[in-house]
Amino acid sequence: MGNMPFVVSMILVGLGFLALITRRNLIKLAIGISVIEMGVNLFLVSLGYVKGGIAPIYTYAPPGFKEMVFPTPQALTLTAIVIGLATTALMLAFAVVIYRHRGTLDAGKIRELRG
Amino acid sequence: MSVIVRTISRVVAPVALAFGAYVIMHGHLTPGGGFQGGAVVASVVALLVVAFGAERWKKWIKVLLPLEDTAALAFVILAFLGVGATFFRNVLAGSGGLFGAPVPQPGPNPGALNTAGTLPLMNWAVGFKVLAGLGAVVLLLALFGREDG
Amino acid sequence: MKRWLFLAALLVVAGYLISGGVWLHPFGEPARSEMDRFFIENAQKEVAANNVVTSIVFDYRGYDTLGEATVLFAAVVGVALLLRKVKG
Known part of the structure; x- marks a missing residue:
């Protein structure tokens, strides 16, 4: 049970894949991709955790602290979160435009209407 | 939206703006x-778009999109x-000028705003x-889809 | 039929991921990382910043941030192109 954060982030990734496979609505596909991103971000942050460590910030840090958690996964996760936000905005814009042009959000029907 | 939402968002918006500026500044x-x-x-x-409707803030797009380009250029x-040494070299850190002060003491300290180059x-x-990019995306x-939009 | 095939494949992938999470190193005890130790010990001296994460984002690994800013810029340009007002 000690590895619960890793397992939970992997379950999030699996749930995102499940949404991608079973759902047809474009908005729900975007939600599934966002859930996968969240699972990956959680996994990255929990990889860098050191037991008993404090946040890697020296402002008003407790004077007798032993160690800090690893800062590099947190910095890269920060970058990944912003990129996920940008891709989510782009996906939602595509969904809005497709609904405007085709009148439906169903991925299967959109494919049938092609041409 | 209703008058309750509009009143509350008039109260909350300046506080949230100040909080955002604080988070960026520190x-x-x-x-x-x-x-x-x-x-x-x-x-x-x-919040403003939800409370007051998007029509009212339509002309802000013309401000926000160039602001994003300007910030990227900056x-x-x-x-x-720092291209004299390498790209992304922190030339201002420790130079004594703007934002050039060293940290007050190594290890835990209260922090000084005039550090970090x-x-x-x-x-x-x-x-x-x-803020310009996401605000423009939200707007x-x-x-989108309004007849006069 | 195809959907059941997908679900079976998903079960295999999810089992693989979760077993990987279980058998990873114990939570809270990662391997020693010289890079992170260097950042924690030298960020105050070299960058003069109290926040080690910010000093990594903007100084040590600034190229990552540059690429991220480029991605954000491209996404905003894409949204503005998609949702522009169509004449007529």
Whole structure:
């Protein structure tokens, strides 16, 4: 049970894949991709955790602290979160435009209407 | 929206703007930074769009999109400041000038705003970039499909 | 029929991921990382910033942030192109 954060982030990734496979609505596909991103971000942050460590910030840090958690996964996760936000905005814009042009959000029907 | 939502958002919006500015300004001292503060300010834009309707803020798109380009340019120029040594060299840190003071003491300390060289300036650039970009995205998504949009 | 095939494949992938999470190193005890130790010990001296994460984002690994800013810029340009007002 000690590895619960890793397992939970992997379950999030699996749930995102499940949404991608079973759902047809474009908005729900975007939600599934966002859930996968969240699972990956959680996994990255929990990889860098050191037991008993404090946040890697020296402002008003407790004077007798032993160690800090690893800062590099947190910095890269920060970058990944912003990129996920940008891709989510782009996906939602595509969904809005497709609904405007085709009148439906169903991925299967959109494919049938092609041409 | 109803008058309750509008009144509450009139109260909340300045406070949230100040909080976003604080998060950006203290990015090199406390948790947070340009991305997070910019996201906070962009959420203020979303709140205003929900409360007052998107039509009222339509002309802000013309301000926000060039602001994002300008902030991106400012970020690259700040990175080019250190090109004498390497790209992204922090030339201002420890120089004694603007943001050039050393930390008050190694280890835990209360923090001083006048430290960290180019980091606060880059925080401001990235903060403006994120708030302009996300605010423009929110406004565009809200305005799309209107007949007069 | 195809959907059941997908679900079976998903079960295999999810089992692989979760077993990987279980058999990873114990939570809270990662391997020693010289890079992170260097950042924690030298960020105050070299960058003069109290926030080690910000000093990594904007100084040590600034190229990552540059690429991220480029991605954000491209996404905003894409949204503005998609949702622009169509004449007529």
